[in-house]
Amino acid sequence: MDRMIFVNLPVRDLAATRRFYTGLGFAVEETYSDEHCLCVVVSPTIFVMALDHSRFADFVTTPIADPRATTQLISCLSMETREEADAFVAAALAHGGARHTYPVQPTEMAGPEGEEMYGAAVTDPDGHIWEVLYMAPAAA
Template structure:
């Protein structure tokens, strides 16, 4: 059995978050979505669960971090090539995200770091493993 990962992110505006992630070309699994949660499918084994603050608070007694002012986690998503990294970053910027730091072009590693509208950090990465061997 392949393990799955569900990345649960608190969001301030569920509709805005849905627009951002679908703007990246990702799809929504409506079966696991409702007025408080949107399930974004990244791959067969990765889903991003966008939860409004009231629903996210059901899972933890701790305060919800404001990802725009505090780093909570760095999420990294691989891409097939540099062009896909750039396409994902461009889509993120066009749908309310922002570029967090300059492009990282370190030989076989190419990355761009963006945030979603709630400040969650996504590093979009291509590693040319053949070139690094």
């Protein structure tokens, strides 16, 4: 069985969220989307469930964090090439995202045994961090 992951994110504006994720080239599964939720298909086994705050609150008993003020998680997607990573960042910036700057980690880094790794990060319109990472085949 291939396991699936559903990343549930609280969002303030579903229309802006739709523009951002479809601008990255991801599809929306309308069957599981409505006026409070957007189901973004990242891959056949990865989905982003963007829930407006009223719907997200149905699943938690603690306050909903503001990702612009705190960081709770970083979602990282693998890329096939450095160019794909750069294109992802460009698409994110063109569709309402912002560049996320690492406090210490540079864009180019050495992986295991000095193999090439290349990463960058952006935030979606709500401030959720999306990292992209290319690893040379030897590093992967």
